[in-house]
Amino acid sequence: MREITYRQALNEALAEELERDPDVFLMGEEVAEYQGAYKVSHGLLQRFGPTRVIDTPISENGFAGLGVGAAMVGLRPIIEFMTFSFSLVAFDQVVNNAPNMFTMSGGQFNIAVTFRGPNGPAHQLGATHSHATENFYASVPGLKVCTPATPRDAKGLLKTAVRDDNPVLVLEAELLYSSKGMVEPPDEELLIPLGKADVKREGSDVSVICYAQTVPLALKVASQLEEEDISAEIVDLRSIKPLDEKAIFDSVAKTHRVVIVEQDHPFCGVGAEVCYRIQKNIFDALDAPIIRVSQEDVPMPYNERLEHAVLPNAEKLIAAVKQVCYA
Numbered sequence: 210m211r212e213i214t215y216r217q218a219l220n221e222a223l224a225e226e227l228e229r230d231p232d233v234f235l236m237g238e239e240v241a242e243y244q245g246a247y248k249v250s251h252g253l254l255q256r257f258g259p260t261r262v263i264d265t266p267i268s269e270n271g272f273a274g275l276g277v278g279a280a281m282v283g284l285r286p287i288i289e290f291m292t293f294s295f296s297l298v299a300f301d302q303v304v305n306n307a308p309n310m311f312t313m314s315g316g317q318f319n320i321a322v323t324f325r326g327p328n329g330p331a332h333q334l335g336a337t338h339s340h341a342t343e344n345f346y347a348s349v350p351g352l353k354v355c356t357p358a359t360p361r362d363a364k365g366l367l368k369t370a371v372r373d374d375n376p377v378l379v380l381e382a383e384l385l386y387s388s389k390g391m392v393e394p395p396d397e398e399l400l401i402p403l404g405k406a407d408v409k410r411e412g413s414d415v416s417v418i419c420y421a422q423t424v425p426l427a428l429k430v431a432s433q434l435e436e437e438d439i440s441a442e443i444v445d446l447r448s449i450k451p452l453d454e455k456a457i458f459d460s461v462a463k464t465h466r467v468v469i470v471e472q473d474h475p476f477c478g479v480g481a482e483v484c485y486r487i488q489k490n491i492f493d494a495l496d497a498p499i500i501r502v503s504q505e506d507v508p509m510p511y512n513e514r515l516e517h518a519v520l521p522n523a524e525k526l527i528a529a530v531k532q533v534c535y536a
């Protein structure tokens with residue numbers, strides 16, 4: 210094991226899959242000559258050439274559609290959106306074409322396309338560049354959605370996504386690109402299955418269910434709560450769809466209290482679905498009502514202090530945990 214950054218882990222995953230399968234190619238805005246807006250594709254053009262690492266015009270609907278078409282003829286495109294906020298321009302391709310083509314063609318076409326790029330709020334990017342899109346895409350039949358929070362998960366989930374015969378979205382938390390973590394060396398194959406959550410920290414008093422950039426927040430808060438004799442178990446969903454119900458239910462049965470912390474808005478959010486499934490399937494295990502900590506239901510402000518007030522933060526999460534623990 211060695212320590213690398215989140216962006217390095219993604220870069221390794223891309224390089225390994227491009228090397229492994231000649232049908233894989235990477236396409237998006239500035240992925241080649243500029244080596245990625247966030248340098249995730251650093252060095253790939255020089256290594257694999259311009260037919261495998263392809264710069265595109267600023268036309269998300271166009272190159273997302275090209276990716277779907279390429280998948281229809283047997284290739285395995287990786288489509289990078291400079292930010293998933295821009296994927297909304299390609300909503301027709303991602304939502305209407307990619308997930309429906311297999312069924313509507315009577316099984317003639319597998320759409321083995323991976324859509325990836327930064328997702329969710331970052332720092333002072335304003336309302337139009339701060340969308341957390343996981344709730345949009347997870348609601349669509351035929352799409353798989355994963356949200357890695359660590360370098361190891363980022364590498365393992367991206368490699369698995371590229372090999373999947375269905376459209377997969379890898380939503381990378383923009384604020385985590387420089388974060389570091391331990392990852393297996395490149396000569397060891399790392400594949401993490403979709404739909405498999407991970408308990409990032411064992412605990413006994415409350416289950417904190419989280420994903421993406423709320424995972425480091427939850428781990429930080431768990432350390433603070435330990436000083437007050439509150440033991441928080443941190444469950445990282447890793448995949449939004451498919452969702453690992455068993456891991457969630459096992460944790461709830463152990464702690465009997467739940468706080469869900471998410472990076473998207475509360476209305477129709479991921480946390481609402483998780484909350485529903487818990488109360489439907491394991492209601493009798495709960496000793497307190499479930500509490501959700503999410504963005505406020507407003508467009509993201511540019512002002513730094515207002516942005517902090519809108520986002521989930523340590524103060525909000527600590528208050529929620531203490532409330533469910535009646536502390």
